[in-house]
Amino acid sequence: ISYPAWDCLPYDRASPTLRIMSERLAALHALQAKSASPRLLVTTGNAATQRTLTPFRIRQLVARLAPGERISLDKLGNLLASNGYVRVDTVNDAGEFAVRGGLVDLFPSGAEQAMRLDFFGDEIESVRTFDPQDQRTTGRIDGFTLLPASETLLDEDSIKRFRARYREKFGANATGDPLYQAISDGRRLAGMEHWLPLFEEKLASLFDHLPGDAVVVRDTATVGAAQQRFDAIADYQQNRVRAASTAPGSYRPLDADALYLAPQQWSTALDAAAVHSATPFHEPESATVLDFQVDGPRDFAPERASGTNIYEAVVDHLAKLRKSGKKPILASYSNGARERLTGLLGDHGLNGAVHAESWQEALGAADKGIALIVLPLDHGFAAPDVAVLTEQDMLGDRLVRRAKRRKSTDAFLNELATLTPGDLVVHVDHGIGRYEGLTQIPVQKAPHDCVQLTYAGGDKLFVPIENLEVLTRYGSGEEGASLDRLGGEAWQRRKSKMKERIREIAGELIATAARRAVRPGEVLEPDQGGYPAFVDRFPYEETDDQDRAINDVLEDLAAGRPMDRLIVGDVGFGKTEVALRAAFVAAMAGMQVALVCPTTLLARQHHRNFVERFQGFPLEIGRLSRLVPAGEAKATREGLEAGTIDIVVGTHAILSKTVDFKRLGLVIVDEEQRFGVTHKERLKALKADVHVLTLTATPIPRTLQMAMSG
Known part of the structure; x- marks a missing residue:
């Protein structure tokens, strides 16, 4: 059972997230139930020093919803609203509910999935689970326990109690406060x-x-951590008191011991409980000291200092662990780090490495081999039957990652000037919000410029202008876009899914690049006699960029693996000359060349240029498009199949299934982004084992993606 602390500062203007409050209430409810087996509650000093609802209140607020139970839709809606649930149009996060006719969707506290209640009149007919991402039903259940979504409830008695105590505490003038x-x-x-x-x-x-x-x-550090917490609470409370005023909207803080345990109460609670202190330091076992036989991990600092191959030392150590009967488990920071570590250790003789996705799976895999798991651990440990090593144990302190380049505030200010109130923007942590304009808010009694954003439910977020790098303009059409909710999980879930998709695409790109690297290709080198004469026909002097592009293409053609190069250049900057020289090298080496253009006009221009430049060389040039006479087109197709046509210039007619090449070696694609999906699939088939050169003056993302993904 996990019992976290609020994920906000003491005396903050922000609420803890619904996910955190749901987890806290689920833990408190679990403690009310009797259990035949031992239970482990994991918490922090911050959470333990904070006051919360009483056990009686937790039991009082629990409700059971199951098929056959009777409750009206209005009564259920009021119950959910008073228990902290937020009514929305579509349920995405924990703590939300939606009513649609006879259906009620809600995401209960402590539940892993959202629930869909189907009503027949006032009776619950069925309870189904569904995925908030796509709103599809995933199964049926017999019922569930409904817990509050927030520790702060808005039932009738709670509201009356708050109003009376707020006036009593802060006076009648406080009734003008937005909170009241x-x-x-x-x-x-x-x-x-x-x-x-x-x-x-x-x-x-x-x-x-x-x-x-x-x-x-x-833990031994709990005492110091608790003292730091008490000091922070007192500091935040004193700052609020000093900044408080009688003006409406001023933050009126409660006393520190109202919401948090006082240091003396904390000490008394620990003294009254059966407290054991855990220490990582060795002490002789006695009547008051119990040795769990858990030690620190193997230290590879001597090997790192002496320059010994660290991976060989790790493999030797793992073999010793296996021989001693311990289960060896290696923990990495990420999936990519785990893949990299597996390969490095495999190169140094590690056998039997198995990737595990959970701790139980890792223990099972370590019975017969070496388990590798992704765990957020800085250091491992050694127990009687298992030994865990982390990357930091093996390789030393983690390298500091290069700081991400901050987005230019000036750039966003310029973009801000084009925004009008009501436009959508995206906050990197909170998702889609509505831009309301620049405003000033008092901070320490001084005005501070901020960007005001509105989120679902009317929540407002003020972003200081010095932190504008966290904002970007919403890039898609605003029609159908919904606002995210502050503290909700929908935005983080979408980001997580997108990261997974990016990882999948990256894996596909790596696999594609690997296949290209090992796939043999025709070695095409310039003809030493004819190529200089062909180059001399170019009536202009090559630019530096043009010269470099030509040399890169020639190196690719002679590398012995299929070329896939994208040439980007503005109109009139010499892309065609790069294509001409590549076509000459391939054709003179005995391979066929296909130049594919998006329009008949462009195909006609290229055909004329090719005929003029190749005049006098023993090469046959054909053309294919809807404007080419049927007889000429038929002869060109037959020539390509027989191998008598060396170069063909045309439109997507070249991609027809009726066109076959005898020895196709180079495909040149001009303005690739203007081809449709069907033609792109045919291009992919053509590009399987041949050299490919793509030309474009407008490198839109689709062109770049096509260049990388093949």
Whole structure:
């Protein structure tokens, strides 16, 4: 069971995310249930020092929804709203619900999937799970336990309690505060959780939820971490007090001990519990010291210092671990790092490496070999039956990644000038929001320029102008685009799926490049006698870029593997000359050349240029397009199949299934981005084992993607 702390600062204007609150409430509910087997609760000092709902309140707020249960749609909607759920049009995140006729979609706290309730009148007829990403049903269940989505509830009693205590605490003038007015109207407001004590009759700590016989194990660093937390809470509270004023909207902080345990209460709670201290340092076993026989990982610092091959040392160490009966597990930072580590260790004699996707799978794989798993660990450990090594244990401190280049604030300010209120923008962390314009907000009693964004549910986000690199203009059509919700998971889930797709594409590109690297291609080298004479016919002096492009193409043709080069140049800058020289080299080497153009006009121009430049050389040039007479087209097709036509210039007619080449060696594609999908598939088939040269003056993303993916 995991019990996290709020993912916001003390006395913040931001709320903890619904995901965090859902996880906290699910953990507290799990502690209320009796269990026949031992349970492990993992938490932090920050979470344990914060007050929360009482065990009675948790039990009181739980509801069971299952087929056959009777509850009206209005009553269910009110129940969800008062329990912190947010009504939306389409459910994407935990803590959201939507009502569509007789269907109610909701994403309950602590649930892994969203639920779809089908009503017949006031009776729940069925409960199905569905994927919020595509809204498709994934299965049926017998029912589920509905937990609140927030620790701050807006039922009738809680609102009355808040109103009375807020006036009592801060005076009648405070009734003009946006917080007071929003709660009075039954609306949720960002940051309202920091006034949780005003909503509840009483609060409890995590220790109040633990059974009387619970064993508490704390790390040696817990004492220092708790003290730092208390100091931070006091500091944030004092800053809020100093900045507070009587003006409406001013932040009116509660006392520190209202929402957090006081240092003395923390010490008393630890003294009252059966607390054990865990230390990484060796101590002699005694009546009060229990040795778990867990030690640190093997240190490869001596090998790194002496220049010894570290991978060979790791492979030897893994063999010793296997011989001693321990299960060896290697932990990497990412999938890419794991792949790289597998290859490096394999090159140095490691056998039996197996990739595992979970800890249980890793333990099973390590029974017979070496398990490699992705785990966010800096250092491993050695236990009686298992030994974990991380990349940092083997290779030393992680290399500092090169900082990402920050987007130019000036560039976005220029872009900002083209935006009008109501346009959509994208925040790197929060997703799609609506631009409301530049505004000033008081910070430490001084005005501060910010960009104001509005998100789903009316939430507002103010981005300081010095942090504008986190914003970009929404690039797609705004029609049908929906706003994300602050603190929601939909944006992060979309980003995660896109990252997975990018990884898949990257894997495909790497595989394609690898296949090209090992695939043999025709070695085509310039004819020492004819090529200089052909070059001399060029009536202009080559530019530096043109010269470099020609040399690169000739090197590709002579490399012994299929060329796939993209030449980008503006109109009139000499791309055709690069194609002419490549065609000459290939044709004089005995291979056929096909030049494919998107239009008949362009095909006619290229054919005329080719005929003029190749005049006097023993090469036959044909043409194919819808404007070519039927007799000439038939003769060209027959010549290509027989091998008597050396170069053919034409439109997509060259891509017809009726056209066969005897010894096609080079395909030149002009303005590739103007071809349709069907023609591109035919081009891919032609490009399987031949040299390809693509020319374009407009390198749109599709052209670049085609160049890389083949």
